[in-house]
Structures are given as C-alpha cells and as structure tokens.
Amino acid sequence: MLDISRSVAKKDHAPKTNGSAMYVGDFAPDGLLYGQLVRSPYARAKVLGITLPPLPEGYFTVDASDVPGVNQVHIVKDDTPVFAEDTVEFIGDPVLMLVGPNEEEVARLAAAVQVAYEPLPAVTDIQSADTAFFTYQFGRGDVAQAFHTADKVYEESFETGYQEQAYLETQGLMADYVDGKVTVHGSLQCPYYIHGALIKALGLSPDRVRVVQDATGGGFGGKEDYPSILACQVAVAAIKANGKPVRVWFGRREDIEFTSKRHPSLCVYKVAVKDGRVTAMDIDVTFNAGAYTTLSAVVLQRGIIASPGVYEVPNLRVQGRAVKTNTVPNGAYRGFGAPQTFFAVEMMMDHIARDRGEDPLKFKLANASVQGAMTSTSGRYHFPVPLPRMAETVRHMSGYDQKWQAYAAPQTGRYRKGIGMSIWFHGAGFTGSGERDHIKAVTKLHKYADGRVEILASQAEIGQGICTTLCKIVANELNLPLDSVFYEYPDTDRVPDSGPTVASRSLMTVGELLRRAAIRLRSQWRDGEEQVVEEHFTEPDFVIPFHIETFEGDAYPTYAWAACAAEVTVDTLTGVNSLTGVWACFDVGTPMDENIVMGQMEGGLLQGLGYASMEQMAADRQGRIRNNSFTDYIIPTSVDVPVMQVKLHVEEYPHGPYGAKGAGELPLVGAAAAYMAAMEQALGANIRHIPFSAEDALHILTENQKEVR
C-alpha cells in the first residue's frame, strides 16, 4: 500500500460530529426572508392570469416579469425557464415565488395565490411520448449479417424506474443583493455552473455574481443541475428584497416531488450469439427526460456508450433518445445513465447464459473485453482490464461457485435462495471531449508567507472526502504536514473554475492538476514569501480524440471496474426477499485514502441495491409523483443489508494522481443486476424491470404455479 493510501482523520470531521458545521438552513441573519414557490398543479396548461391575495407589508412575489436578464436557466440547452411564463410543462413547474419575513405566513399566502390555467393535453409516460429532445446513433460492423449467421438471436426489453437521490439535507439556497452584487450560497455541487446561470438570468457581469458553497448534506448528482434553477429564482427574489437575504429551503416532500431524479428508461436489446460468443448487439435506448432538457443529453450519451456493457461486440448498432414528457425533469444521479443500460445488458447476458445452460459468470467473462480491445465507440481500453481477477476475488469472498450450483437445483420449499453476479465499468471523468473543450479546468495553490498552502479550486465537498484527499496530494508532494495544507468551501470570488463536482472527475482530474501544481511550487519554493502557482488542464497524449457527431474515439481516458455478487432468500408466501450477503470488488486505481474510498464504495453499493428493489417511485396518469416522502419512498436502513463486504483491486492509472482514477459513481452502476440475477435464480424466472417488488415476486410465483398445473 502506498503511504498516501493510509487513512487520516478527515479535514471536515470535527464540525460534522460536534454539530457546528453550517448548512444553509443553519444561518439566521438579521432580516432573513423566506421564499416559497407556487407551482403548477397541471402537467401542461396555459397560464391565463395570476391573482394575489392581499399581501401584508414586507411580503412580495417574483415571477417571470421580474427576471432582469433572460428568463432561461443556463444548463446545457437553456430551455428551463426561471419562472414559467405562458405555459406550465409539468406538475410542479414554478410560476412565482412568494417572499416574506414569517415562514408560516409565507406558506399561507402562497397557498392563497390564485393562478388561472387552461389545461392542455399532456404526455405523462414514456410510451406515449412523441417528442425526442435528443437522438443519437452509432455502431460498427455488419449487424444484419451477424444476425443472419448467428446460432441464435435473443431479443428482450427492459424497464427501469425513477430513483431519488435522497440526500439527507434537502435542497436549499440563500441569496442577497448588496451594492449591485448578487451572492448565492448553500447546498450545491457546482459553484461555477450556478455562476454561469446567474450571469445569464440576471444580466449581470461575472464580477457582480458570487457563489459560495456551504456545508452540503449530500448530493449524488441531485445538486448538480437543480441548484442552478433554484439559484436563479432565489437571486431574482433577492434583487427585489432591498438588501435583505432570501432563503428557499425545501421540505422533504417538495424536494422529492419536484427536483431532478434518475431517468426512467426503456431498453430493447437484440443480441446475436455464435459459437458461444456474442457477435452482434442491436440496442435501442429511451430515457424519459421530463419536461425540460436539463442534463438529459449528456446522461443519455453516457447511458448509450455503456449500453453494450463490458463486452467485446464486433458488430454493434446503438440508438438512443431522450423523450419529452410533461413530468418533473430528470437529471444527474450517481452513474448518470449507465445504471439503466448496465442493468439491461447484464440481465440480457444472464438470460442468454441460462438459455444456453451455462454459468452466467463464465459466459460473461468469455465475452468480456480485454486491454487493447475496442470500446463501444471504437476507442481503446488503453489500460488493464482486471475483470477476470476481480471476478475471481468475488467468487471466493461469496462462495459463488458452490452456492450457484446448490441453488440451481430445483427448489420447492417456502424459502428459496439465489446468487447472482454482475460485472461492469464506469468511464472515469467527463464523457468525450468535455474536459478539453468545455471545462478547461484551472487550479491554483496559494502559499502564504508562514508556509501554509491553500488549495484554490471549485470542487465541492459533499461527503466524498475531496477536501481531505486533495490536501493529502498537495501535502505529500510538498512534504508538508497535512495541517499545513487547507481547502475551504469554494467561493467564486476567490477560486478559479476547476470544473464541477461530477462524473467521478474531481480527484482524478483536479487532483492530478494540483499534484502538478505542487511539484512546480516545490521547485520554486522560497521560504517566508507569498507565492501562487496556477495549473491548467491538458489532455493526455494517448487519448484518441472523441467526436460526438459520430460517437467515435475514446469516450473516457480510462475506466474503473467492478464485480459484485449478491445472495437472496425469497419467502414464497409473501414475496419478500432478504439480501443475505453482498460481496464486491472495485478497481478505482490507487486509493487516496482507504477509509474514504471504502466509504464511497459501500455507500454507492447500497444505493445501487436500493435502486433494484425497495426504492419504488411511480408517477400517476396525471404525471404526479406519488412517493414523495420517506414513508413511501424507502431507502435502505442499517438492517437491510447486514453483510456487505468490499475489497479493492488496485490498477494504477498513470495519468491520475499516484495512480488514482474515477471512483464515486462506480459502485452503484451495476449492483442492481447482481441483486436481480440472484432473484432470478431463487424464483426460476427472468426479470426485466426494476424496481422489483414483493408483488412482482408473487406474480412470478403464481405464474410458475399455473405452468406446473
């Protein structure tokens, strides 16, 4: 183990345990005003007029007419309005905000606002969607010929549902407008995304917009794009508030119902097999984008690039589309499109193996890619692909071989068991050329005269430990004690734009920039002097340039790898299953801190298991999210997966700091497939959708019984 991998007490540990860490809801400045959004009750409607209740002194509203710049939130395409104008496009689309000094009075007045609507026909489910926001396709080889000459062709459809990030701290931001400058602070992942959005919506110059992160109670992607929308709304209110600060802090129900979630998906796979090898895949992916585009283009890109899984597929055709529905816009969530397609491809491979009478793991490994092989986008796996060894590790940890054999025999008792395994990757960092063409990350090190060094970057500490790991890298390179290197919550007035806290990029990309900056500072170090060094992103030479028009080239410089086994016991009387064990092996390169990496792996894995089963969220025909509380949307507790064992496999990535590569998202991505493969063995049937409920299990058991009769 490298010295740097040894765990330290995290830099932000003390304020988070003694309760002194300041989250956005903890501030109580003088004159604080509370904001409450008034939202559309219709999935689609024309806004005819707004009638306000009599407003006491000190209370006011803001709507589209108050937006001083452009009434659009800059995300990727800027179709999300700050406040809805002529039409509302989903249940929850904000029409105006009511602002005032007493929170309860604000809520009462907001409920008394009368908006006249003319309801319009709405599309609320993925099947009836008729508008594609984005359509992509790519491939290679001769798919038709491969299907023609195949021994057998398999075709199946897979569906996945919503998943809510369920960070423990709901979304919240505060804003003030003083001396012509707007400051927004709060719970967020991407200070400069918000900065850019505010400039456009407020029509202010960059120096008159400031964004600061507060302690943030989890993000998981949920605070990637949504805070840009909320920031514009809160800032518009602050401009009207005459210098008083305004805060909007959602209740849990509002947060679950109206902020972004993982895209529901529908994937159709057609796979050709000849002589035990997959010779072709024809894949059709549809993601439910919701009412506005937000991040759907990039989520879809990652989803379809991952759609053939880890497999080497000589003939490939992939089509993907993100369709508009009049439902809450979906956005970023850990895995970013890949959990949907990895669920589909892993189940597909399981089903083919079972049809062939083979152990699914053997069939999968026989078809898996190796170092130097072509990726789905005709790039290369430039670095080792350690899947066989990792699968071996998990087989031993879980007792897979023996259990798989035992559970494969016909089971007839009330309790039935199954074990399943999945293998996957996660492309490390931004998809395609985003890092080079759009982000262009800049970092600085500021050395003070007393010898302490401050890291200046825009990475948000959201629990993943980045404020500790970045400091460890710099301290290590400068031979300084960890106490002498510090990193504060980013403030756009003080730090350069080192890019957003997304895509498992922060440690690998920004960490490497800081390592290089530290090397330069070391070579120029002058005792007793204040010094600043700056470092800019450069793309490594080995990367095959990615072209988004054709989906050709290296979509990612490297990949993090995973293998996971899950074991279940199903009660055939109730349909309820229990996970009796989960074992996983992850390769995220060199861990910058063992505890921190293990915390990421275990936490992500549990989210992936929740995604498969207990995290049920449905929208009704009107397009309203029905599961909007922790009573109805169940996330795993400490008793749900009592045995969850993780091992790390280290393949050093030569272009990441000390060999580190993307880590945060990986553990979630393919966990659902391992869980459902275990369920399939226990139930003796194929599963094609998640979340999979006890009722679904009972349905299968009833169908099986009918067949037996």
Add this chain to the structure above:
Amino acid sequence: MDNSIEFILNGQPVTYRGSATARLLDVLRDTYRQTGVKCGCKEGECGACSIILDGRLVNSCMVAMGRVGGSDVLTIEGYALTPQFKVLDAAYASVSAAQCGYCIPGMLLASECVLRTHPNPTEEQIREGISGNLCRCTGYNAIVKAVQSAAKEGAGLW
C-alpha cells in the same frame, strides 16, 4: 396566564415561552440555536433531528413542546462536551464514518443510546439501534465499525 414551559437543555434549566404545540425541533433550532439538530423530513422518518429526551432517543420533530415540560433534553451540542462523545468521536474519525455529515449528530446520539443499553453490543444490536437513523452516504458499515470500536476503547464509560 403563565404559558411558560421549563425544561433542562444540555444540563441548564431553561424557560420556553411560546406555543405548547410548537415542535421541539423548531424550538431547539430557532429559539435555542441548537443547529446541530438537523431537519431531514419533519415526519419522524429519517432520524436527523434525533435528540435524547429523558434518556431515550427521540425524533425531535415528533415532539410537541407541551410534552417537554420538566424533561431533560440532550442535543449534540451538549453531548459534544461529554467523555462519551470524545470516545465515539474518535472512533467515528478513525473509520471516516462522517461523510456529508447531515445524519451524524443524530447518528452519534443513536450510537450513545446503543452503548447505554448494550455496553458490549453485538453487530446486530448496533444495526438495530441505529436503524431509525437514515444515512445515504456510508452504507452504514463504517458507522457500525465505529460503534464497535468505541465500545472497546471506552470500556467502563457505559
């Protein structure tokens, strides 16, 4: 009419003058600025607002002030001054059990209650004892390990 409610907050007697139907959570955060008491759902589901009320772990969002008269309320701010906290805090630090930190004040108080009941807890007892406190970051393994390690390091304290 006397509408005051007297209770002990972190060892100090205090007198609350306000509605008996106010939530203890809101009063602790707004009136007494105990902002280490976190609000995650206000429906008694997540445990972020856990406090120790007369020796028992409760969700402060589910307690009306009328219930608090004469009671002993311990929040993370008060607990952070105790020798038991010192041991648990070090144990949490040694396994990096705090990630985003939002569940942690409640989780620490839940851990304290586990150790009060079971000074040498089994893994199952720990998992049961913290099962009312949701954590979305850690997957719970690190927290369970921290409580196990605190039980060892702080032997005799509980």
